[in-house]
Amino acid sequence: MTSFTIEEQNQALDYIIESRRTIRKFKSESPPRAMVEKVLQAGLLAPFARISVDREDFRRFFVIPRESDVTSKAANLIKRRSAVAYEQLEKRVQQDPIQRSRAERYLGALKMASQEGPPNLGKAPYYVVVAEQRGIPEVAQLSLAHCLENMWLKATALGLAFQLLSVTERMSEDKEFCELIGVPFGEFALDGCLIGYPDVSPAPSRRSPLGDVTKWL
Ligand SMILES: Cc1cc2nc3c(=O)[nH]c(=O)nc-3n(C[C@H](O)[C@H](O)[C@H](O)COP(=O)(O)O)c2cc1C
Structure with a gap:
């Protein structure tokens, strides 16, 4: 163990x-494989719901380099799925103006993804x-959020750019997508991200002051 002070x-x-x-915004240069593997390793170490899964390899990583022909195939399948999701959501909120207005931004994003593919897929390295792995209770998506956060923090520590691509979640319902990457259809929940070198350096995040959003009881 290393001996850092607290x-x-x-x-x-x-x-x-x-x-x-x-x-x-990503630079076109690709980070080396070893760097990407460090990010994946951080994801592997994130918590998982032991009560829900019964195998050692409950979590799997699929790395798709921009140059791979899988990238354009995945983008096309995501476009198609986003179009279906757009239609379904549009139909669901059609009769309810409040819900319709709440869904406005997401509908816009789905429409854009259905026409142009998910933002930055094919641009990021x-x-x-x-x-x-899915199980009971159904918490695989929650586990994935922990995994992606670990990966995000590790990417940050390595000076890498990281963008969630949460449209990946709905691709678990797409048999062709699961076959494309080689994950058994129906058995796994999915999430995804883009990784590369940053081509911008944004200011720190803005949040409400802690005291305004915290109540001690
Ligand atoms: C559940 C969840 C899903 C997200 N999905 C996406 C996404 O698909 N694409 C994207 O660019 N950002 C996505 N984000 C990133 C948020 O937009 C971002 O975290 C938020 O705007 C705050 O900015 P920051 O991450 O720079 O602090 C997602 C964030 C969360 C928590």
Whole structure:
């Protein structure tokens, strides 16, 4: 074990948590495979719902380099699925003006994804899909959120850009997508992200002051 003082540990951790941002602009240069593997390793170490899964390999990673022909195939399947999701949501909120207005931005994003594909897929050097075994209780998607957050923090520590591609979640319902990446259809929940070098350096995140959103009872 390394011997950092509590203060050193906290300085490093606080710095990484505070500097984590969504980066949606990537340099064209690809980070080396070893760097990507460090990000995946951090995801592998994230918590999982032991009560819900019964196998060692409950979590799998699929790395799709931009240059792979899988990238354009995946983008086409995501376009098709986004079009279906758009139609379904549009139909569901049609009769309810309040719901319709709440769904406005998401509908816009789905429409855009159905026409142009998900933003930055094909531009970022790597599309990483993470799969988590489904079980009872149905918490695979929650486990994936922990996994992706670990990956995000590790990417930040390595100076990499990271963008969630949460449209990947709905691709678990798409048999062709599951076959394309090689995950057994129906058995795994999915999530995904894009990784590369940042081509912007955004300011730290803005949030409400802690005191305004916290109540001690
Ligand atoms: C559940 C969830 C899904 C998200 N999905 C996407 C996504 O598909 N594409 C994207 O660019 N950002 C996505 N984001 C990133 C948020 O938009 C981002 O975290 C938020 O705007 C705050 O910015 P920050 O990450 O720079 O602090 C997602 C965030 C969460 C928590």
